[in-house]
Amino acid sequence: MQTTERAKRLADVAPDVGVVDLQGLDSLRSRIDKVLGVVKTIIGVPDYERYLKQHCERYPDALPLTKEEFFVDRWKAKYTRPGQRCC
């Protein structure tokens, strides 16, 4: 049960697996994705994909948070204690 659930969540992260690989387009797309990823991190968007990857590497047996749970958890950390923003 847990394993299939995890597989499903992983499939959300990498939906492109198995799709026909159009070399040039893909490298352009991945480059754009990389830039957009940097922008997102800088403006403070929590990175669920990375969390999932690290979670699965570290705790292969534990069920990760869903995307919703993860965002709620991050916002809680961000808006409950000082140290996230300054004057």
Add this chain to the structure above:
Amino acid sequence: MSTIAPTPSPASSRAPSPVQTPPSRPTSLVEMAVWVLVSIGGAGALAYIAFARGETISAAWLVTAALCTYAVGFRFYSKFIAAKIFALDATRMTPAERLSDGRDFVPTNKWVLFGHHFAAIAGPGPLVGPTLAAQFGYLPGAIWIIVGVVLAGAVQDFIILCASVRRNGKSLGQMASEELGTTAGWVARFAIMGIMVILMAVLGVVVVNAMAESPWSVVTVGLTIPIAFIMGGYMRWIRPHAVLEATAIGLVLLGVALFAGQWVSESPTLAPTFTLSRLTLAWLVMAYGVLASVLPVWLLLAPRDYLSAFVKIGVVFALAAGILITLPPLQMPALTQFVDGTGPVFPGKLFPFAFITIACGAISGFHSLVSSGTTPKLLISEPDARFIGYGAMLMESLVGIMALIAACVLTPGVYFAINAPAGILGTTAADAAAAIQQWGFVVTPAEIEALATNVGEGSMLSRTGGAPSLAVGMAHIFSSALGGGSMALWYHFAIMFEALFILTVVDAGTRVGRFMLQDMGKHIWEPFGRVSWYPAVILSSVIFVGMWGWFLIGGVTDPLGGINSLWPLFGIANQLLACVALCVATTIIVKMGKARYMWVTILPLTWLGTVTMTAAWQKVFAAAPLGFFATATRISDNLAAGQLPPGATSIEAAQRIMFNNRLDAAVALFFMICVAIIIVVSAREWFAVASGRKPAVSSEVPYEPKATPAFGD
């Protein structure tokens, strides 16, 4: 390692790691020559701005002085601190790797982390402070920002970051408790709370003053709230988590809001509806604070934050580009006569008040919370702490320099017309021009009126708080960089940018303050601490907003405009927190067995301690209008003599002003006592270690080698 501690602590006398940091290669002659040139360039530019008199100088001198000084400071001083005090080690495991959980602890590329850290530390502080301090002329502000950041601000941020990285990302409060004992920990916690209250209030005054009697600003800024709702809804129901799409939509809507504001301001029927008084706006800002604290985060706070971070970084770069393209001449003299303490923007002499007014940009205690908050948990490689801790602060300092330039491109007459309170200038352009001419600056009533028409406002007189004059300066720079014109649009764009920025601090700060209050309050009444029980949530939000709202209302009803009394109080509070951070940093250095380098933090601590204590003392005990107690006494004398003090409309109002002055004095005293306690407790600790009564034991997490070598990311 070449630096062996005299009294090796268990943490630093670790087994040698398998891979040592490679010894730095010898500096080549060419490199040396370049650094000599950079140093000469910096010193030359500084000397020029210090001694040039008589004519206007180009902003290029300020930018050159800043950039060269930053480069030298970063290359030599931060490297010295990194090597001699912490011996930052690329082979040492950081908390991001040790505790990696994808949530709090996430190894993050150093460039991305730099951007993230910069976005977190850069707030309205470095924009407003230098603008207000421009009443002394450009020189004091420029020197304090440039020298202060290299020797104080960046040092604080960097050392606290290193200390926290070596302690698994502990917060400043935790480190204070651990290094200095629980008393200091509690003092630090109360001080943080006090600073938050004053910060929210003073930012509230700034934003209220920027929007008062201006339908265009009210509509444009007000629309940013529904824009956040739209973004939040889009990310929740239409395209879940498509943050960048939502942000792009938000940016387009901001543009629409800008034009909607213009349309309303030109409509004879709608404009009066949105022309709001300062008092009304203060209540609206407070209602917004409660709303932000109570509503779910996804609906308001998170989308606003994304939008604001985006706009913030964009505008900072645009301003830098604008200044570099136009290199405007500075109209403000190097020094004005107001260094003697008679300044209209805020009272008090150059020393200590220039150093209180400009906190962020030179040194900001608040940064120590960020440096010991998220950033240490994301750092991959120890030596990068230098680039992120020291480097990002240099960048913020540059923002401060840009704000100073934007304020000083205005002619002094215009600057004082916008920034001096009505209680001093009078309420008509003719009165104001006469008052300003008495100070020796040239301005005509027609010029003051033309300025208002030019930026699309009814009046620009006494728009205190720094935001409007900064917006005029920015509009001037943007407009001339693009070939002139559209001043009104640029002005309101700048106002929108500042308000977005400030309200993002107010809303998130209120929520954080609410949680801190609930955390403290649960010791008295348990249910109060329940964070998802609506009665407790609403009650604690209203209490916290009430705390800063009291000062906000006091500020907007003050005949001298509020900024006058609240901004120095905020500066004192912020510098006080810097004192706490520097005390903790010094203690950590001493306990590492590196007491011979403690001057690195003692130097800024001594300066800040002196400045903060002198300023607070004067604010409490000096004669009116500087001292709070004296001002209160003067009002009570007035009332006793049966007359109303200038600016007060009723006896009740006068009594309220009197009470607020006493309250401000009490707050300043409270901050002074906090600093005194922390300094005494810390000094006792240093002497105990220095005299050998206490062993120098560092509380660092012992050395562990990195699992993955830290090359690239």
